[in-house]
Amino acid sequence: MIKKKKISVSPLMIVLGVVLLIYVISLILPFCWALMSSVKDRLDFTLNPFGLPEEWLFSNYGDVFSKFAVPINNDTERIGFFQLIGNSLIYALGCAFLSALTPCIMAYAVAKFDYKFSKILYGVVIFTMILPIVGSTPSSINVLRSIGLYDTFWGVFLLKTHFLGTYFLVFHATFKNTPKDYSEAAYIDGGGNFTVLFRIVIPMIRNIFFTVMLLQFVAFWNDFNTPLIYMPNNPTLALGIYVMDNLNDNSFTIPMRLASCMIGLLPVLVLFLVFHERLLGKISMGGLKE
Amino acid sequence: MTETVKRERICLKKKYKDLIFYILLIAIPLAQFCIFYIYVNFNSVLLAFKRFDYDTGIYRYVGVENFARVFRDFASSELVSASVKNSLIAYAVGLLFGTGLALLFSYYIYKKSFGHKFFQVMLFLPSIVSSVAMVMMFKYFTDLALPEVINKIFPGSEFIGFLSEENTRFGTLLFFCIWSGFGSNVLLYVGAMNGINDSIVEAAHLDGCGTMREFISITFPMIFPTFTTLFIVNIAGIATNQINAYLFYGLDVPPNCYTLGFYMFKDLVTGTAGLSEYPYLSAMGLVMTVVVTPIVLVVRKLLIKFGPSAE
Structure with missing residues (x-):
């Protein structure tokens, strides 16, 4: 001491x-x-x-709601603040859910079933994390264009439904460390794989799933890059604030721009204040911290 | 005998059911991986050998034309040279100050020194705030508010702002990157430090080990795997880091603030106008990947071989 x-x-x-x-x-x-x-x-x-x-x-805050008009479709249309918030909610919730669910499901398959292919999949995740591929964005855009999903929410959702990255390792470690007693009891009672997954395993790891989804929600709410590149005509609030700040619109003053910035910060700051302990301490590469 | 056969059948049925379940679980993510990782990257390689034909609206093979342009630009374009130089400077400064300070701050939090919980929250805060909002507040503060103060303190200096003055622009962008980028690194380092066995630290204290010595001889070697991972990720970042140039300046980024990341990003945001540049960007990306990958692998090996050991 x-x-x-x-x-x-x-x-x-x-x-x-x-x-x-x-x-x-x-x-x-x-x-x-x-x-x-x-x-x-x-x-x-x-x-x-x-x-x-x-x-x-x-009143600057009120003006943000009335004066915010982000140009889209080569300036032939403009969308307002509420629609931007709506777009942000769709984008952030959809992407957060899918980008938490996909590595979770994949990690469960790899951790539970000891097939050779599972080892290959685990190796693929590590390999893609080490290999620094640069400059594939134009190709992604072209692929989305060719399947008609460029500039749509569905296209971006599809892009984000991947299992690669750190969260796969987090879920994998979690599943490996989760006690098997309950699952085995369910199998003995005649439960199938789906019953075990949805009634036993997912509820057991709901805390870590929620934390990952929360982290992803914050990241996607703030993300302006993906909407800018993949859905420029469906801007989110983060992109809208950026566009409005760079328009030569003198009626939208700098104090109003800063007010829009404060409104954009509010949901994330509230989430952070409520869940900061969960965001700062509940997740680790070794799985769940109790 | 019948019982054994029955059991074998049940076992086989279970194995069959497991396999179907496994396939159902991995089918969609695997299909997504095949399209958006394997095919996209394969297509990116092909795109590097093509040119966009405005008359027909399709890409045609043109051999190594794009690669020739990439190498020509690396050899003669001032903008590309500036981008390479700035990217390397950004990496070195980030490593020296960003990673160095992140390690020391993490150590402060790990040692549970005065106000550690408050500092941890504050260090993480910029990570959850939108970079658009951070940039906007920072931009107006440094270029509209601070010059007022500086010009009052130094009358006649006519300072117009850190982001407007040619000499301070790049340094300000680097400062912003470090200033707003401690969050996740500190989180990972503190997590790794918390995993250090208390008995090792206590034994060192009994031997009279001071705070600095403890950091150098125990803490850093014990978290070296985490350091290696972040170090390697940062090397890959040399080719992609935009140092927020687009957020600060839009497409009008001053030449002395260009990085490779921004150089390759700028044509992606110009919509259909950028279609003709996609093959060139793919070729440049491919060259970068070919250059950076061996560096990453060699550095990783060297760090593992010669880095401090937890033993």
Whole structure:
């Protein structure tokens, strides 16, 4: 105990503590500044970028909903804020569910059935993680175009329904470490493979599945790259905020842009506040941490 | 005898059922893998030997024309040279400062020093915030708010902003990448450090081992496999890292901020106008893969062979 105390006040820890404190301040400062600037009017923002707002214009947040109009289809149509939120929900929920379910199902098959092909599949996952393939995006776009799914949600869902990557390893380790007693009892009672999977195994690993889905939801909610490349005419909120920030539309002021940014952050920050312990500690390559 | 046959039949039936179940489970993901990994990459190789014909709207084989252009650009294009140089600088700076600080911060959290829980949450926060939002806040803060302060402190400096000044642009992009990129690395390193056996650490303390010595001689060697994995992933990132250039500048990225990642990305966002560039990009991607893959494999082997041992 005494030793531990000695360690926590060592010069290295003091220096690191100070550096971390400066880092945290550097994170909070732009956020607070953006929050404060989001309720200023244009002139106040230009003349007084650091001071408190002369008038607290909360109407900027209302203006985001009414003025947000992201051009699509070569500027022949525009879509508003609510539709962007809808697109984001469809995209993030759909992709999060599929990209959690696919590695989960595949990992279950590989972990449970000791076929040679299972070993090959495990090797494929490791191999694809090591092999750095660069520049296959044009080819993916062409494949989606050729099957008529480019610029659609279905195309992106199909693209994300893959089992490769870290989460396969997480699920694989989880299934390997899950006690087999319940499954075996179910088999003895006459249960089939599907009954065991859906009534016993999935409920047992629901926590880890939910955590993976949550992590994926946050990643897809924030993702602007995939919608930009694969479904430019179905923009999500993240892409919409980016497009609006880069339009030469003077009526959509910088404070309004920052307000749209704050609204976009809200769902993720709420999720993080509610589930931060789960997001920060419940997942490991070795499976589930209890 | 009949009982044995019956059992064998049941066993066979179970094996048959298991096999069907197995096939049903893996069928869709495997089909997806065949199309969107194997076929896409195979098609990417073929695309590298083609050219888009605007008259017919199809791609035609043109031999190694695209590869010739890639090598020509590597040899003579200033933009490609700048991209290569910047990508290597971004990697080195990321490794030195990003990975170095991530390791030290992780150590601070692992040792449960003052405020470790708060710092862990704060370090992870940028990872869950949209990069679009992070960039927007950072961009306006550094280019609209900070110049005001700097110009007040240094009258007559006429500083216009870190992202607008030619000399500070690239450095600012690198700073942003490191500043906003600790989250997942710290999470993985802390996870690995928490797996270190307490008895080893306690024994070292009894031998009078200090904090720095503990980090160098125990903690780092014990988490070296995690470090190796992230190190290798980062090498592959040399060819793909855009250092958020598109988010900061759109398609008008200043030449001194180009990276290989952005160079290959820019034509993908221009819609049908980029169709003619796809074969060239595929050829460049192929060249990158051929260059980076052996480096990754050799570095991996070297790190495993000569890296610090947990023994």
